[in-house]
Amino acid sequence: MLDIRLEDPAVAGQTLQQQLHQGLVDAILEGRLPSHEPLPSTRDLASALKVSRNTVVLVYQRLLDDGYLTAVWRRGHFVNEQYIRQQLRLSVDTRTASLFSKERDPDLWRRHLQFRPSEARNIVKPANWRDFPFPFIYGQVAPDKTTIARWRDSMRLAGSLAHSQSWVGDQVDMDDPQLLEQIITRILPHRGLRAHPEQLLITIGAQNALFLVGQLLAGRGRTVGVEDPGYVDARNIFASTGADICALPIDSEGLANSAVLADCDMVYTTPSHQCPTSVTMSLDRRLQLVERARKDDFILVEDDYEHELNYLGHQRAALKSYDNSGHIIYIGSLTKLMFPGLRIGYILADSELIKELRALRRLNYRHPSAQDQRAMALFIGEGHLDAHLRRTRDRLSEKWQLMQNEIARQLPELHVTPTTGGSAVWITLPGDMDAWAVHREAAKRGVLVEPGDVHYCDADSAPRNRLRLGFAVIERDQIAPGISQLRDAIMAIMAENRKGTAAE
Incomplete structure (x- = not known):
């Protein structure tokens, strides 16, 4: 029987039909299905995988249409050997490498690269930002299920x-x-x-x-x-x-x-x-x-x-x-x-x-x-874009007001640049407090914030006490506790700075 495992569609992100189709295609292209033996009948495969027979029937039909299978009357479905022979297969043979120098030239790209974009100062956002309970990150959006459905309809129509x-x-x-x-x-x-x-x-x-x-x-x-x-x-x-x-x-x-x-x-x-x-x-x-x-x-x-x-x-x-x-x-x-x-x-x-x-x-x-x-x-x-923008504006307007209120209430010593909108607030920390130190301490508490020095042209003279707090993706009811955790991080840095000053 075929070794195909199907997962819950909610977890896999694919329907059972899509998972089965992909599993069979992989098995065919990897040569795990001999061309002289028929595939399991639709009834047997459905029973083994605990899916409806109709799911298997539809997948087999798609594979027939795409040329992966061929149907033989009274015998079943077989891998289309002629189709598979047309697939290009090159074995990896490294024997010819011995004809050349075994040493990699360490200066190859230093000689040929005209410049290195990777060396430019840039914003770095953690790939796991979704794992933070309080992601005050800029440039991301909260999923709008209505908009996703409307976009799917538009793509289907297109x-x-x-x-x-x-x-x-x-x-x-x-x-x-x-x-x-x-x-x-x-x-x-x-x-x-x-x-x-x-x-x-x-x-x-x-x-x-x-x-x-x-x-x-x-x-x-x-x-x-x-x-x-x-x-x-x-x-x-x-x-x-x-x-x-x-x-x-x-x-x-x-x-x-x-x-x-x-x-x-x-x-x-x-x-x-x-x-x-x-x-x-x-x-x-x-x-x-x-x-x-x-x-x-x-x-x-x-x-x-x-x-x-x-x-x-x-x-x-x-x-x-x-x-x-x-x-x-x-x-x-x-x-x-x-x-x-x-x-x-x-x-x-x-x-x-x-x-x-x-x-x-x-x-x-x-x-x-x-x-x-x-x-x-x-x-x-x-009209879907207009509707999405109205929903987004209403949602972010509430968050914007809440951000202003909570920062004023819990962190009155911070200076917030006055604005009339947007999806982030720009903050100046007290004195010469290092925003990167706050960033690291806040991360320990599940709070993700972005130091602002990278936005200045001169890295040496850039202020080190600026933070940008985005609020587009954080849940509304997480803003107040998130600001509370940020306050604790700032208080911890202030206490650490006082210890250092006293020691001097």
Whole structure:
């Protein structure tokens, strides 16, 4: 009898039918089923595995359709020997390795690598963050069962024969016209923007959009201004092109209108909720920066993430909405607040720039998944994205208020940067307390927090007493006890510091 073990679908993440199908395919391709012997009958296999006979019948039929099995009248189902012979099998033979030097060249990649992206300072998030009872982590989302079901429906519809022509073939460098239409009519108006299809480019997330822009507009001999503190990946992307990075100060209104802007060829900003402080840029500051970009002739890259997460006051129009000179490039994400792993973003800019970005994208990966694009167009068109954003905003608004209240109540000695929304709070610890020491002590208590020094351009002069507390994934009823545990960690560090001072 076949050695196939089926698990509870809730644990395996696959139905019994899918598990059985995969188990049989593995057995066939690994040669564990002789081609001259019939497989167990559907009745016998169903009995042995304790599943319905219909499950086995359906799996056998799929294997017949896919060519793995062949049916012989009155004898049963056999492995299709002709099909298996077509499978490429190469045995691993290392005897030829003896013809060459046995020593691995330790300097091989030192000679050939032009630069090492892995050496850049970057945010490090533990892979097991879900194991923490109090994950104050930024950039993740809580699963929304309704949205998952709606997305599954959209993907199923996009995969139907009626929509298959939009993604079966190679689209070369084109984007799904239905998705472009949905962005133009349903997404951009909420940001005060208008566009034509030739002004838009779909990307694999907003970060990919930054990479493409950096490849075209940064580079050696160019100066790129980034917010300090700011988005780490944007800084590293622009630096990887060989551009000079210029640290730009921020204040309570976002990116400051400083004199150093005039020294930049390109400026990157996050106006809706500044990364990492979550400060929202004021209207006056937006108008000042738009004018500075035109006057000083620098390109202004607007990364408008978390635009939807304003809990106090009205939504602000995008910087791009005031642009009549073409100096502003607008970058948005359709999936960051829904499924960050889905990675669908877009760029809005002058058609001349979009033409070159499209040509560059073609050299890179041609176009994002056409099926994902069509599914997203259907998802937006049926109102599911708007509904998801409303649920997310309502849920995060409650958490945002609770975070403010609990920090003020339990940790009044901390300074919280005032914001009107977002999904994280930016905290200054008292005195010269080391955020990394708090991070380690808090982890012992099941609390995950993120030290903020990595967001500053200069590692040596970066403040060591900043923390970012994300609240998108932590359960609402875990916020108060989580802040309590964080308080205990901070108190423990303060006590340790006092002991050290007394010993001196």
